[in-house]
Amino acid sequence: MKTALKAMAMAACLAALCSGCGGGRQRAVQVAGSTSIQPFAQMLASEYEKQQGEVKVQVQGGGSMAGIQAVSNGMAQIGMCSRDLTPEETKLYAPIVIARDGIALIVHPSNPVKGLTKEQVRAIFAGDVKNWKAVGGPDLAVTAVTREDGSGTRETFTHLVMGSRTIAPGVRVQPSNGTVRETVRSSSGTIGYISLGLVNKDVKPLEIDGVAATEQGVIEGKYTLARPFLFILKGSPTPDAKAFIDYVLSDKGQDLLVKKGLIRAK
Amino acid sequence: MRQDKIIRVLLTAVALTAIAGLALITIFLFAEGVPFIWKTGAREFFLSDDWKPTVSEHNPVPHFGILAMIVGSLEVTAGAMIVGVTLSMACAIVLTQFCPARLAAVLKPAIELLAGIPSVVYGFMGVVTLAPFISEHFGGGNGQCVLAASIVLGVMALPTITSISVDALQAVPRSYFEGAVAMGATRWQTTTMVMLRAARSGIVAAIILGMGRAIGETMAVIMIAGNSIMIPHSLLDPVRTLTANIALEIGDAAPQHREALFATGVTLFVIIMVLNSIALVVSRRRAGSAAS
Numbered sequence: 001m002k003t004a005l006k007a008m009a010m011a012a013c014l015a016a017l018c019s020g021c022g023g024g025r026q027r028a029v030q031v032a033g034s035t036s037i038q039p040f041a042q043m044l045a046s047e048y049e050k051q052q053g054e055v056k057v058q059v060q061g062g063g064s065m066a067g068i069q070a071v072s073n074g075m076a077q078i079g080m081c082s083r084d085l086t087p088e089e090t091k092l093y094a095p096i097v098i099a100r101d102g103i104a105l106i107v108h109p110s111n112p113v114k115g116l117t118k119e120q121v122r123a124i125f126a127g128d129v130k131n132w133k134a135v136g137g138p139d140l141a142v143t144a145v146t147r148e149d150g151s152g153t154r155e156t157f158t159h160l161v162m163g164s165r166t167i168a169p170g171v172r173v174q175p176s177n178g179t180v181r182e183t184v185r186s187s188s189g190t191i192g193y194i195s196l197g198l199v200n201k202d203v204k205p206l207e208i209d210g211v212a213a214t215e216q217g218v219i220e221g222k223y224t225l226a227r228p229f230l231f232i233l234k235g236s237p238t239p240d241a242k243a244f245i246d247y248v249l250s251d252k253g254q255d256l257l258v259k260k261g262l263i264r265a266k
Numbered sequence: 267m268r269q270d271k272i273i274r275v276l277l278t279a280v281a282l283t284a285i286a287g288l289a290l291i292t293i294f295l296f297a298e299g300v301p302f303i304w305k306t307g308a309r310e311f312f313l314s315d316d317w318k319p320t321v322s323e324h325n326p327v328p329h330f331g332i333l334a335m336i337v338g339s340l341e342v343t344a345g346a347m348i349v350g351v352t353l354s355m356a357c358a359i360v361l362t363q364f365c366p367a368r369l370a371a372v373l374k375p376a377i378e379l380l381a382g383i384p385s386v387v388y389g390f391m392g393v394v395t396l397a398p399f400i401s402e403h404f405g406g407g408n409g410q411c412v413l414a415a416s417i418v419l420g421v422m423a424l425p426t427i428t429s430i431s432v433d434a435l436q437a438v439p440r441s442y443f444e445g446a447v448a449m450g451a452t453r454w455q456t457t458t459m460v461m462l463r464a465a466r467s468g469i470v471a472a473i474i475l476g477m478g479r480a481i482g483e484t485m486a487v488i489m490i491a492g493n494s495i496m497i498p499h500s501l502l503d504p505v506r507t508l509t510a511n512i513a514l515e516i517g518d519a520a521p522q523h524r525e526a527l528f529a530t531g532v533t534l535f536v537i538i539m540v541l542n543s544i545a546l547v548v549s550r551r552r553a554g555s556a557a558s
Binding site: 061063145148149164166169170171172175182189190 | 324409
């Protein structure tokens, strides 16, 4: 973690130096942090740069912690964080919700199980539950499918569901939301998790703790397998950073995020 | 004369570019990967099956052990060779010995066409048809397992092995065949005792090439093998190969994790080199002894 932070900090330093040596002509906003938000931020940055030619937006990954760190020591103006801030962090930083993302547990449409509790999901992915019978389903072997290590979706799932347990070694791994969905679709006993926006009729989303996995549920805060995508600021933003944040929160920016499967911030 | 010289120089330059490409890839791969193996310790890297590359609150120290993937790659390749060589030998023997020349002229190109099908299509077919079939009839979760991967890779290696074996069998002098038949050997005896032996070095070369395809295949394997990080204990267990490990995780790898994936690449590179060298030596020795 420390080396990752260091590398991150150095990268941010270099980026700052490079932007500085351009004779001050090229203005830049540094954005750093969560790898889950990174692709969305990059997409927004390139659209924003297309729209206006003056300010460059440089987006870097590193993880949510690295994002907070980078904002804290001024190496980035905007940090990206894909989880809620802790109470201590809220005292120091101002979070801005740019979007919300839900995670749906999906099963084969023929599976009669309607919903699971978080504990049951945890037990399945930890390898304790091997048959659907144990969670009120038919006598059918459970095959769990997870995402690859390093994936933001996996990180969130681990954070929200697994607690201190780890995902069992025998759990199948697929590299994208799409392939997880395809794997679940093609076999009756399979369970996986994907971004809520990508659930389609080939698979059945499960209720979690009795709440249906819908965007409405996420918006109302009832469906708890959801996370905010945050921009983190320390103090008040520079005008350039503020302009980019305004763009992200504008209808246009929000529409772009919704098109990529996220849920509107408001 | 001068024209000859120019062309020779040009062609040499082009040929050297290909070798330079190979050299660059090798140097780059080793430069990125070997220091990591050194740092982690070869023992931990090669002999541990604990692969937890991402740091989190519950995993404060990352673990980089690729034993499960090494075993996985070897197992899947062995399985693919059992499937692929059996099918290919049958095809090659039928095409050269037991089937009318006109039919063979149609069948051989048809089998070669299989090589042109993109690997993602093989993988997709495997996920949609083979995995559910295995799951239904043999169990083993959703059917993404060693067996499924071996079958898909075996079929993928089939056109390469068949095609080159057919060429090797056809290159056996006609007089060998006639001699055997004249001595009263049946068609089958002629095939096994004369033709296959005479074509042995070509067939071994065919198997090497097929094996190269199987161990290096990535896309189809990711789709069909299940990719779990564990040493498979049965044919129905999921498996992750070295290639799949790299392709799965390179997308979101942090710097240290990325180095570990390059080190995985180095391992794969060395394994392929060793396998190929062994096969080459064996085929040369056998070809030599057959000739003497």
